Amino acid sequence: MNPVNYLYLAALLFTIGAAGVLIRRNAIVVFMCVELMLNACNLAFVCFSRLHGNLDGQVIAFFTMVVAAAEVVVGLAIIVSLFRSRHSASVDDASLMKL
């Protein structure tokens, strides 16, 4: 097997995650899908690291994890405060941006 297969897998997972973001209304699930996409990217990075034979890809994946952690913290905080004010975690309910 060629390690390229990992890349295919990453692409698949990323696409699934993206589709989830578009389909689901529950903000928490949407968020999980975002995490899934990030993880798919990480997998790709790790795989690239192996393909190229250096550790830069892993470093990037590491940073991605840190950023993802930060993002999760803020994002979940937003969801919680949103839920507090609207009693709903649906992203469709927060549609105040239209006129």
Place this chain on the structure above:
Amino acid sequence: MDNLIALLIAAPLLGAAVLLCGGRRLDGIGHWLGTLLAGASFVLGAVLFVDMLDRSAGHRTVTKHLFSWVPVEGFQADVGFQLDQLSMTFVLLITGVGTLIHIYSIGYMEHDENRRRFFGYLNLFLAAMLLLVLADNYLLLYVGWEGVGLASYLLIGFWQHKPSAATAAKKAFLVNRVGDMGLSIAIMVMFTTFGSFTFPAVLGGADGASSGRNTAIGLMLLLAACGKSAQVPLQSWLGDAMEGPTPVSALIHAATMVTAGVYLITRSGAVFNAVPDVQTVVVIVGGVTLLFGAIVGCAKDDIKKALAGSTMSQIGYMILATGLGPIGYAFAIMHLVTHGFFKAGLFLGAGSVMHGMNDEVDMRKYGGLRKYMPVTFVTFGLGYLAIIGFPGLSGFFSKDKIIEAAFAKGGTEGWILGAVTLLGAAITAYYMTRVMILTFFGEERWKHAKTPSPDQPSVEPAAETHGAHDEPHPHESPKSMTIPMIVLAFGSVFAGGIFGIGDRFVKWLEPITSFSHGDSPVGQWTVTAATIVCLLVGVGLAIAQYGRGPVPVVAPRGSLLTRAARRDLLQDDFNHVVLVRGGEHLTRSLVYLDHSLVDGVVNGTAASVGGLSGRLRKLQNGFARSYAVSMFGGAVVIIAATLLMRAV
């Protein structure tokens, strides 16, 4: 010596600048200053004249290049002057008559609070007119040409608070502008043809240019001349121009400015000589105007408008003469000069009459004034005799020559032209006699007319009212007014003789205009006799009609021709219907179109963009997931594009 030429123009220009910028503190001495500078200009002119006489006929032309005016690649316009016999004649006429009229105006405008401004304008006119005749190229001539137009505008509209005066001024300027358009097109054609528009280049090169181009130049110059000299079809402004103060009518609208067209054609003689067809057009214009002006002059009851008709007619004579070619130029100029004397005298006389009659201009309300205004009567009478061509007076010499030259044209044309000029002479005699009788003879009709007639709305300028309005007290004018009249009367009497006897004038001008003797089919004396007969017929008719019975104060209805002539042969009505009304409709519809169509198309585009964006707005439904889809879709498209670009 040639530096004096510039000084000649500078003197009145300085006067204009000082008087117009000086403000009220110059009110006390303004008129003296203006007159002084005009006089200075005349003295300079005289000095130059003497200087010129010292030289032989072939070396009399003096040129003076002052500075480069508009130097542009391939286009060289200079400020330079050319003083030759033709310009000299004009310089003396302009400054001479101009100075006299300045003096006259001191008295005439005495009570006008804006007298300083009036003198400023007069000086401005002198400067512009001198520039016109002294310029050594057409573009500079054009400056003078429009300059006199401006001065004329300012002076006709001098009593601006009278709406009629303001309208007349505007009309004069506009009609003149049509003529100016002709002049500027002529200059453009000259430039494209000769690469220059100086007199030597154009007049020297005219023979080498194609007849088409010469025709274009000639016709355009004729258009310009028509505008300035009030020839058909651009004559309509002159009658209205009589709204200006009478000295203005005398100086600008009789003696000098209106003759600029004659100057232009004479100056451009080489161009006209090259294309006989255009000369024919010139002759036709002159002939038509000659009769037109004369007929209008017969019907007018307003003394100044009658004289204006006469001016038009006399200039018609001159234009006709210029159209005859080398044979006529000298006579045209000679008639121009003599006409300058007697017509200015007549106008000043008319002004004097009005001065004494509470500014009444309707001749039907005059009558028997010879007893009250003897000096005016005598000078006016001499002018009258001169204009009708009474043998021995100046008009006789100049007009007679033109009639001769018309016959000398030869062939059928010659006969027609001769007949027209003779008929014109007869009509001239008729209407001038009519003016004379109505004004100075007969019963004193003004004693019954206590109020101004209804067709003359009483918006007389406050400054011109002399005493109460109810009953005029005719009186002789002050010395400052009568002296110029007397001087001009001398001119009217003797100028013709001085010029005409021994062909002095023709020889004087010959280096410039050249001269050819034509073969007249009728003898010189026959023509003279015919002229005198026509004259007597005209005078007799007038006396028969007006001299024998009382003249009605209110004009009778009159024949169809009379009524048409009173309305300037319906030319104004034609202008009104076609140009004014049509123009109004055109501009009004254009204003509407600009708003609805041109602006509308753009606004329509804006509206459709608005509609489109309204539809696009529906995409912005506020759902974050919809936006996510579009982002995602965008990403897909970008990736696809990138891959495609790679593949390609």
Place this chain on the structure above:
Amino acid sequence: MSAPTELFAAAASHTSTGEAFQFWVLGTVAVIGALCTILMKKAVHSALCLAGTMIILAVFYLANGAYFLGVVQIVVYTGAIMMLFLFVVMLVGVTAADSLKETIKGQRWWAAACGLGFGVLLIAGIGNASLKSFNGLGQANANGNVEGLATLIFTKYVFAFEITGALLITSAVGAMVLTHRERTERAKTQREMSEERVRGKHLPPLPAPGVYARHNAVDIAGLLPDGTPSELTVNQTLRARGQIRDVSSEALADLKALEQRSEERLGRDEEAVK
């Protein structure tokens, strides 16, 4: 784990069969997990599926020579982040199941089209790239994976690293700001609370939830003697969430049916006895 010989190979084109086997089995599971994440109705289930996928990814990291990341993935991601998710899910309501019915017109179709297109493009792109051989991490990991990473992070990527630190702090502060609620009044003392209790309407303990023995669930209001449900019997939190099950009509109807059935049965029994 692959054989040392392969790891040190300058360029190889195949992995070991073991890894291939592992990839196909676990990869399938990971995809299924991902699909379940987006298809499960309940957020808790989604979270659990995602956690599973993440653990599998951790295994893959290890297989790819990223030992440090593999461990971090398990400890930080699956251990911390996913638990945070679960925590929030609890906070929001574990039992609340989402409706998967689409409300925005055309959204699902567009999503499907874009997703499909995207996937196809990505896969095509990867397939297009010539990645026949790979270097392997043998040399890079020679001094140990963690040491290698550390060298990079603290030399080449030190600025990025520092900035990430700042980012983490900022996000922590941000989360606190977002969820923090300003207290506008002084906290009550115990004494005040007890006084309030005594002076308030309900001196005795609040009534318990539930009607009859079979409905003692916390989310069902107890019935008052006249048959109307009492709000007081349900926990405040549930009330605020709107997760109270309405029993007034439904339960009564059920009750009626129950009584009727039991009567029928009893009657039938009586008949049978007879």
Place this chain on the structure above:
Amino acid sequence: MSFPLLTATAALPALGAIATAAVPAARRTAAKWLALLVSVATLALAAIQLVRFEPGGDRYQLTESHAWIKDFGVRYELGVDGIGVALIGLTALLIPFIIAAGWHDADPLETNSSRWRPTQGFFALILAVEAMVVLSFEATDVFLFYILFEAMLIPMYFLIGGFGDRAHAQGDEAAATQRSYAAVKFLLYNLVGGLIMLAAVIGLYVVAGSFSLSEIAAARASGSLHMATNTERLLFLGFFFAFAVKAPLWPLHTWLPNAMGEATAPVAVLITAVVDKVGTFAMLRFCLQLFPEASKWATPVIVVLAVISIIYGALLAVGQRDIKRLVAYASISHFGFIIMGIFAMTSQGQSGATLYMINHGISTAALMLVAGFLISRRGSRLISDYGGVQKVAPVLAGTFLIGGLATLSLPGLAPFVSEFLVLVGTFSRYPVAGVIATLGIVLAALYVLVLYQRTMTGPVKAEVQGMPDLKVRELLVVAPLIALLIFLGVYPKPLTDIVNPAVRQTMSDVQKKDPNPVVEAAK
């Protein structure tokens, strides 16, 4: 390195704008004096430019060049040719007069509103416009020019929309609506033009690989840069469209009457005498230099449009009832002359067009500023509300008349020289267009004289009675302009000397020669 004179000329008003805006609210008069001082100092710098400029020297002089956005080859590149330096002179000359004429135009209505600072804003915006216009005349980098071309819309927008005629009931709701409509219209028209130009600018970069005017022009001249015919035409149209909107050329003119009608007179002067000149200037500098072939290709159509502008603008001016709109339509007619002169492709036409830009600036300023003084006295823009002003305010009427006469190109006043040059230049290549355009001089006389007759002559109207004549400040504004009109009418040689070499260069860019006189050719 020598003193960056060009940058200084643009930077001084820019800094002045900031300083003026920063003057405290209460020190309103100080702000005015500061603005005036800065504008006069700028005029001094512009004068130094004129002195240091050598007419016979290099094409672009006093050049400055610094790297700016390296990745796209955008440079901060400045340089002036004769046309540019003359127009900078015009701009710097007019701004002090505009400031002085608008001295009281932006005083706050309520004296107690101390926090609102319209005065500072007004003068700061004027200086900002000056800075950008000056810099756009100096820019020889297409991208730099484009940015300035667009950026000057912003201060202009606020000047038009924010400051109306005081006398025209500033608080009036309807007037405010009209004003904001005019401002938005101005902005939209010019933005659309600018947008299309942006596309062309990018296209030019793609084709030429540089934004530098001199580089591209040199490459084109040497033949190393070849543009496909269609590409060049499209790019030309993109540039030309933007300039034609700004200039404005029929049928893209409709924003001008609104903008000039609603803005205060000094701002109207700023629009037509200064900002719009950037459009015609850019036609000369960019359209002709960058796309000589396409310019020649488009010339017949543009000349026809210009002739339509001339006649159409004049006819509409005749039909106007509003003084300022009348002047606006007259300006449209005059811009027709300028554009016609540029595209006649003769030395006379282009020299004339350049002179025309300057003379039109001065003459319109004179006419419009006096009209503004008149309007501020009576509080109405309608011609029919006036009558007999000459009797009560003779100096005002006199200056108004001179301004009007300059507008109708009376010989002896500056515009005549330029108008005649344009006509001659056009006539030698397009006789029919030349003749039709000559009709414009008759129509010009018509609208000017009708305006003068209706407002100044006739019986004195009751509302006009007691109208004060020009004050000293106002006279100080108008008198120098009139003096300049007369001087340039009599002795335009200093200007033509500066302009001629630049025109010669442009003519060689487009590889056109003046038509030879017929008679000489025959010899």
